[in-house]
Amino acid sequence: MADTQTSDAFVEFERVQKSYDGENLVVKDLNLIMPKGEFLTMLGPSGSGKTTCLMMLAGFETATHGDIRLDGVSINNIPPHKRGIGMVFQNYALFPHMTVAENLSFPLEVRKLGKAERETKVKRALDMVQMGAFGGRRPAQLSGGQQQRIALARALVFEAELVLMDEPLGALDKQLREHMQFEIKRIADDLGITVVYVTHDQTEALTMSDRVAVFDDGRIQQLAPPDKLYEEPENSFVAQFIGENNTLEGVVKEIKGDTALVRLDDGELIDCKPVNVSEPGERTRVSIRPERVEYNKDRLREGVHTLKAEVLEFIYMGDIFRTRLRVAGNEDFIIKTRNAPDQDRLQPGTQIEIGWLPEDCRALDA
Amino acid sequence: MSDQTTSGPVLAADGTPLKRSLSRALRRQKMRALLLIAPLLLFVLITFIAPIADMLFRSVENQIVQETLPKTVEALADWDPNSGQAPDEPVFAALAADLKIAVQEKTHTRLGSRLNYELTGASSLFRKSGRAVNRMDLETDAPFKEKFADIDKNWVEPDIWRTIQTYSPRYTSGYFLNAIDMQKGPDGAEARPENQQIYIMLFKRTLFMSLVITGSCILLGYPVAWILANLPMRTANLLMILVLLPFWTSLLVRTSAWKVMLQQQGVINDVLVWLGLVADDARLVMINNQFGTIVAMTHILLPFMILPMYSVMQTIPPSYLRAAKSLGATNWTAFWRVYFPQSVPGIGAGSILVFILSIGYYITPEIVGGTTGTFISNRIAYHISSSLNWGLGAALGAILLAVVLLLYYAYDKIVGIDNVKLGG
């Protein structure tokens, strides 16, 4: 991916490395190509280097190695204020000594726009985030969600084509967060801007993004659209990190076309789709989503291997049932079933047999 | 999300106006807080407010004339000070009676030195007359006018009588007039002779030099505070010790060190001569003048500027500067429009501290100030401890206090006192 210089590349990271202390690499070999207008989310656990990447793009940290290009131009030597990148900071960074309108007008003033033009733009930006009536207030007089909107408006008011957002919704409660996710997505689509969005909330990443880059250990573990990321994780970190996931460990017995036969550690055999395994004898960790597990024998394909399971716990969650099972020694095996009229409510202690479609069960790295 | 606009007073759940029930709820809290600070409050009242009140009182108090010469003051009431002649016999008789008692109580010399502030020679006049009156017999020695004329012919001149009459009321504005280079003449306040005017000039000099010192503290302290606030914690703490180091050495040692540095045979002059920048016979005069005072006091007061600035700057997150730059501001614009306004409270606090400290500073100007670099406080100290004219010292102090309060008020009006932060 690193070597393909696609013509529609807008943001490009090429073999970028970053170290703060000269001993540890915080970002190791980052390669990323974003086309114009994309909404890309960097998702990853705390300390995985997401903010660092954003700061390098914005120009507040320099890459130790590698090249960052914006619209085909290397920006390693362009100072931050000339990059024209809008940024929403984790703590909003609204200037406390200026009113909301002054905050918004600041980027226009430094660009030497006329007063009338400034006022129209500020007003338009405020209306866009539905904060038109708050121009005269100080940031401290706004709620968290309102501050968030202002920070967003400020990053957009000078018509940056690229906007970076570092966990902008981290401080908000769940409901407001969901509302703002929707708003940000809508505004980004309306304006056609390119967005790099950082979060460690996977729901946020899945619902908002065109593509998600899953970070861990200073590398992009997988870069894919949300559905692909969820359904076809490429390694066990991604499978674990995105959504709920059941894992079973074992050794590959044989691989036939696009199915692999895996012998679990307690001796049972299951069918999987080989993803990160290529030859018999390799250790593997198989991953299966809770909602893809079937225990109703009628719905399983002929001849697939099944596993014995014991129901340990039944949790009623309204729209779904969440049942915890003991499977092949794993006591945290979860299955999720829809709350339908004909659905069984499995009682603890019941012995059942479970199975799945081989393509839903992915044999990943150990 | 939308602004709530209500008309009329807001009511609490039980129907009382919300304002009233809020203040009732807060009253208990306030009472408790007051009890907690009561010991401190008393301490402050006794050790801070009381001396100031006493000083303010002394600056107008003038009971000594009336208490020492009660009969004379009464008899003198009808005398016309513009007559050009000494009063008549009854006044002298009253004076003899008063002085007789005063001599026994040994209060006449004190009165003498009090009146000496206003009329040179009064002190010796009273001492001399006291001895003579002690030998008189009140019953038989009348008339007294000639007797007093024999003791000292100043008694038959109008000057001393005019002074006694002017200063006979219990309270006087005399000290204050004196403190602004004026005096009480026969027709009210008048300017002192040119060669006796000193205080207005001293006040002006004190204000001017304090401003210069505050200004140089800001200029020197701001970059230091900025560096301290932006360094990693460990290094910053280390450097902070260097800033605080002067606090741990004696003020006198530091001031004397400046003498060593700045004097004509001192380190700096030696270096300049050695470098050939200054001729050996034209060594710079940098001590015992205004320059020396400004340099030494800037050095001594600098920590008071750096500390509040540092603690304010520490609370300014670096993300503001980054945000400003990401919005397109150059380094300078980002600093000037975003960082600097937020550091103003620190500058304000530091300036108030340094200015008020320097306006009343005494030791350093005394040591390195010479004649042109001394402050009004040196004059106050002189009146308190050497000339013992406490009233004048108190008046000078009261004026100084008023000036400081006035400046404080002006600062509040211009910058806003809530814009002063010592930290957090």
Ligand SMILES: Nc1ncnc2c1ncn2[C@@H]1O[C@H](COP(=O)(O)OP(=O)(O)OP(=O)(O)O)[C@@H](O)[C@H]1O
């Ligand atoms: N200024 C710095 N100096 C030294 N190390 C740093 C600095 N900033 C970040 N790091 C280190 O770099 C690593 C990545 O940090 P980064 O802030 O990029 O993580 P992140 O993915 O944004 O995490 P989070 O989700 O918690 O915000 C961390 O181990 C952190 O300790």
Ligand SMILES: [Mg+2]
């Ligand atoms: Mg971060």
